[in-house]
Amino acid sequence: MTPADLETVFEELALAIDATAEPKRELFLAKLALLLAHDLNDPARLRSHLAAAAAKLDA
Amino acid sequence: MRPAGRADTDSLYFTYPHFDAPVRNAGSDDSAPVAIVGAGPVGLTAALSLAGQGIRSVLFDNKDTFNDGSRAICISRSSFQILERLGAVSPFLEKSLGWTTGRSFYRGQQILEFRMPDSPSEKYRPMYNLQQQYIEQFLWQAAAESDLIEIRWQSEVSAIADEAEGVRLTISAPGDTYEFRAAWVLAADGARSTIRTLRGLRLQGENFEGRYVIADVQMAHDYPTIRRALFDPDCRRGGTILVHRQPDNIWRIDYQLRDGEDEADAIREETVRASVAAVLTEIGYSGEWDLEWWSVYSANTLALDDYRDGRVFFIGDSAHIVPIFGVRGLNNGLADAENIGWKLGWVLNGRAGEALLDSYSPERRGATLDVFANASKSARFMTPPTAGWTLMRDAALNLALTHPFAGELANPRQMTPYTYSASPVVQADDPGFETGPVPGAALTDAVVGDGFLYDLLGPGFSLICFDPALAGQFADTDITVCLLQAGSPAAQSLGASAHSAYLIRPDGHVAGRWRSAQAGDIRAALQQATAMPKDATT
Numbered sequence: 001m002t003p004a005d006l007e008t009v010f011e012e013l014a015l016a017i018d019a020t021a022e023p024k025r026e027l028f029l030a031k032l033a034l035l036l037a038h039d040l041n042d043p044a045r046l047r048s049h050l051a052a053a054a055a056k057l058d059a
Numbered sequence: 060m061r062p063a064g065r066a067d068t069d070s071l072y073f074t075y076p077h078f079d080a081p082v083r084n085a086g087s088d089d090s091a092p093v094a095i096v097g098a099g100p101v102g103l104t105a106a107l108s109l110a111g112q113g114i115r116s117v118l119f120d121n122k123d124t125f126n127d128g129s130r131a132i133c134i135s136r137s138s139f140q141i142l143e144r145l146g147a148v149s150p151f152l153e154k155s156l157g158w159t160t161g162r163s164f165y166r167g168q169q170i171l172e173f174r175m176p177d178s179p180s181e182k183y184r185p186m187y188n189l190q191q192q193y194i195e196q197f198l199w200q201a202a203a204e205s206d207l208i209e210i211r212w213q214s215e216v217s218a219i220a221d222e223a224e225g226v227r228l229t230i231s232a233p234g235d236t237y238e239f240r241a242a243w244v245l246a247a248d249g250a251r252s253t254i255r256t257l258r259g260l261r262l263q264g265e266n267f268e269g270r271y272v273i274a275d276v277q278m279a280h281d282y283p284t285i286r287r288a289l290f291d292p293d294c295r296r297g298g299t300i301l302v303h304r305q306p307d308n309i310w311r312i313d314y315q316l317r318d319g320e321d322e323a324d325a326i327r328e329e330t331v332r333a334s335v336a337a338v339l340t341e342i343g344y345s346g347e348w349d350l351e352w353w354s355v356y357s358a359n360t361l362a363l364d365d366y367r368d369g370r371v372f373f374i375g376d377s378a379h380i381v382p383i384f385g386v387r388g389l390n391n392g393l394a395d396a397e398n399i400g401w402k403l404g405w406v407l408n409g410r411a412g413e414a415l416l417d418s419y420s421p422e423r424r425g426a427t428l429d430v431f432a433n434a435s436k437s438a439r440f441m442t443p444p445t446a447g448w449t450l451m452r453d454a455a456l457n458l459a460l461t462h463p464f465a466g467e468l469a470n471p472r473q474m475t476p477y478t479y480s481a482s483p484v485v486q487a488d489d490p491g492f493e494t495g496p497v498p499g500a501a502l503t504d505a506v507v508g509d510g511f512l513y514d515l516l517g518p519g520f521s522l523i524c525f526d527p528a529l530a531g532q533f534a535d536t537d538i539t540v541c542l543l544q545a546g547s548p549a550a551q552s553l554g555a556s557a558h559s560a561y562l563i564r565p566d567g568h569v570a571g572r573w574r575s576a577q578a579g580d581i582r583a584a585l586q587q588a589t590a591m592p593k594d595a596t597t
Contacts, residue, residue, distance in 0.1 A: 026450055027450065027453055027454055027457060030450050030451055030453070030454035031454045031457055031458045033454070034451075034454055034455060034458055034465060035458065035462070038462075038464055038465075
């Protein structure tokens with residue numbers, strides 16, 4: 001993914017989260033995680049991404 | 060519970076018998092090789108299994124009829140195989156409704172249709188629905204035909220004491236208290252086991268928060284015998300509903316209570332009627348219906364640390380309580396009963412060493428722990444215990460509306476027979492096999508001629524082989540020899556060559572298998588499987 005693509009994805013994620021009403025945002029993100037995990041097709045990499053996402057949440 | 064004005068056993072469709080307390084006199088025999096406490100499905104199965112080995116037993120039950128209500132309604136294929144070995148399967152086949160398919164719905168839309176493994180090489184369907192009182196009635200009828208089984212109704216065990224060569228029970232019956240002596244005791248007295256309490260034992264494990272009401276209604280509803288699971292339906296947001304068809308136009312409606320929903324209120328008749336009416340609207344039924352019976356339960360995983368306490372063995376719910384998802388309570392109870400039944404029979408007949416009895420708890424408790432692992436997964440999906448489980452469950456269901464892969468997460472893990480891989484009486488596997496049931500696993504069925512492989516098995520150990528010379532070496536033993544054609548469908552499903560052999564236990568599990576079998580190996584395996592000394596002859 002090029003830096004430009006990443007920027008586009010970043011923007012689309014932000015817009016999609018804003019487009020989802022507050023009570024459904026968690027559900028939306030969880031569905032997205034399941035879809036991406038299914039596409040990734042690599043449980044070990046998913047586990048390392050989970051750990052990476054959980055790191056430094058209180059920074 | 061039943062609607063106001065109807066007694067506990069006042070059913071819309073089933074006539075409960077009344078059993079008198081036994082009349083004892085000077086000639087009464089107050090001893091037996093085996094005493095069985097509890098004449099429910101598990102106790103009766105144990106008695107029939109023992110009778111099949113020629114062993115007399117006496118059952119004690121504190122009730123005067125069968126258990127009230129339909130309770131456990133799903134009987135698995137492996138249980139039908141047990142019932143066939145007991146010679147009791149016919150009325151079950153006649154009355155029950157076999158099924159293969161389940162459908163899951165999310166907010167009214169179907170997200171999954173699953174089929175349990177089935178094929179023409181299986182004699183029985185994966186599952187059958189039948190009300191528990193019929194299960195008890197059919198087993199009771201089989202027991203009544205046996206001279207080796209006596210049932211003492213309205214008879215409660217009030218004390219139990221160990222003696223040198225057996226156990227002394229104190230029996231309290233109407234106007235009569237007496238002592239009964241047995242070499243062995245089987246405690247089949249259910250989740251609130253008196254024997255367990257009298258022995259000072261406690262179930263260990265955890266409770267899930269989920270609570271369910273189960274209600275039976277009688278109605279002329281036109282839908283095939285397919286298990287329906289309704290997730291997050293309009294009539295019960297956030298909850299899960301199961302719908303099962305039973306014989307006699309009886310339908311089981313099973314719905315989850317919400318967090319904080321008051322249990323006492325939930326089981327009031329008006330509340331149950333309103334909840335059921337809402338479910339019927341949800342599934343599109345608008346005709347007449349009658350409320351038959353209802354009850355409430357919670358999803359638990361509890362078990363004894365050891366299913367044996369000296370000369371007392373715990374079988375069924377007295378030993379373990381499992382969540383109902385996956386229908387493993389009754390089916391595992393029946394497997395417990397057959398497991399201890401044949402082993403005790405063989406020991407009492409002098410054909411097995413007493414050490415064989417030590418294999419009961421590891422084999423059957425292992426099965427319970429396996430159930431816990433699977434049922435806990437199902438329970439977490441049906442009744443998510445925390446915010447994280449709830450979110451991911453909802454995400455999976457919601458995603459399943461458009462992506463079938465996510466619907467597979469709603470597939471309940473149904474009962475499959477447990478493999479006794481760590482049992483002391485099961486052989487290590489022969490690494491030469493590429494397929495087929497491993498030692499400890501239940502034998503897989505196959506078509507043989509006009510019938511099935513299971514039909515060929517004997518009441519004791521059976522040898523499946525393909526070499527007439529090997530078969531001939533066991534012609535004069537009490538092993539039932541099943542000589543099959545090499546290359547036949549059965550040989551293929553067993554992964555067997557012309558020189559292979561399988562030794563099958565009385566309960567249909569594989570005791571050992573050899574890719575290239577020698578008679579000596581088979582004899583040694585039989586000695587191990589019956590815990591007999593190595594120098595004993597077969």
